[in-house]
Amino acid sequence: MQVEIVVLQHRVASRLTTPWIELDAEHVARELAAGRPIVSFGDIPFDWREFRVLFRLLADVLARYDVLEPPDVAMLKAMGREGRPEAREVEAWYLSPFERSHSAGAASSAGAPDSLATVLSMSARPFLARTVDALHQRVNLAPWTQAFCPFCGGAPEFALLPRTGGRRLVCARCTATWPFPEQTCPYCGNALAGCSTSFVSTDRRYRLTGCDACRKYVKAFDVRNADRPFLYDVDAVASLPLDAAALQRGYLG
Ligand SMILES: [Zn+2]
Ligand SMILES: [Zn+2]
Numbered sequence: 001m002q003v004e005i006v007v008l009q010h011r012v013a014s015r016l017t018t019p020w021i022e023l024d025a026e027h028v029a030r031e032l033a034a035g036r037p038i039v040s041f042g043d044i045p046f047d048w049r050e051f052r053v054l055f056r057l058l059a060d061v062l063a064r065y066d067v068l069e070p071p072d073v074a075m076l077k078a079m080g081r082e083g084r085p086e087a088r089e090v091e092a093w094y095l096s097p098f099e100r101s102h103s104a105g106a107a108s109s110a111g112a113p114d115s116l117a118t119v120l121s122m123s124a125r126p127f128l129a130r131t132v133d134a135l136h137q138r139v140n141l142a143p144w145t146q147a148f149c150p151f152c153g154g155a156p157e158f159a160l161l162p163r164t165g166g167r168r169l170v171c172a173r174c175t176a177t178w179p180f181p182e183q184t185c186p187y188c189g190n191a192l193a194g195c196s197t198s199f200v201s202t203d204r205r206y207r208l209t210g211c212d213a214c215r216k217y218v219k220a221f222d223v224r225n226a227d228r229p230f231l232y233d234v235d236a237v238a239s240l241p242l243d244a245a246a247l248q249r250g251y252l253g
Contacts, residue, residue: 001064001067002237004061005058005233006234008057012054015050016127018130018133019130019134021039021134023139025140028139032141033144035144035145035146037151038150039132044094044124044127044128045131047127051085051090051127052084054126055076055119058119069115075115075116093116093120093121094152095153121172125173125233128152129174129175132175141178147186147189149169149173154171154172155173156169156186156218157170157171158220158230159218159221160177160220160221161182161207161222161223166179166182167179167180167181169218170230175232185216186218187211187216188211188214188216190214197209197210197249201239204225205226206239207222208242208246215250215251216252217252221235
């Protein structure tokens with residue numbers, strides 16, 4: 001399934017042109033220091049026809065592998081038939097802040113159901129990633145201290161443990177990475193030393209760290225023990241056994 005998803009995303013990515021985004025270094029530094037992500041919705045080169053085709057194909061793949069509940073499949077198929085999602089629906093999803101989806105008790109008010117957010121996120125990834133690729137090398141992330149993505153505001157669903165040490169969080173939407181202290185929980189800011197539990201996969205490629213203060217966890221891809229680069233949609237699924245272990249121990253995804 002992961003392979004089918006990645007192939008569909010690559011097919012779209014290969015047809016995209018790279019957007020040119022003007023950068024005023026001082027302005028960007030100010031925005032980052034203030035905790036404001038720097039990519040606005042209008043910067044992303046969406047091709048809506050391509051986007052909707054990808055949305056339909058991805059929903060089909062997820063339905064075929066029983067990842068989605070039947071009512072969600074019906075809803076997504078209906079959206080496809082109606083020529084949706086519309087740009088404003090994607091914009092509403094894009095602008096839904098990380099804080100809202102992660103603050104206590106707010107999950108149910110986050111708007112889009114999880115399955116819709118999942119398919120939107122997968123469909124938007126090639127477009128977002130292209131935009132962020134064009135920026136990543138040109139932006140100094142030093143002023144950024146937040147746990148959400150400095151480019152698009154997405155949540156940190158994964159982390160990388162680079163060969164050089166430390167930790168980088170990975171955006172679930174655009175796959176940008178940014179440094180974040182290894183010993184701090186990105187969800188509640190708790191210091192993790194002596195207050196967390198780690199689970200490591202048998203091949204040592206993945207490490208999950210659960211925070212004992214808020215019970216949430218982050219999975220990491222350990223570059224030091226991997227023979228290939230990180231691939232978001234592949235590694236998110238390949239590391240699912242660790243999620244099961246963490247859930248059993250009372251941590252929340
Ligand atoms: Zn992002
Ligand atoms: Zn925490």
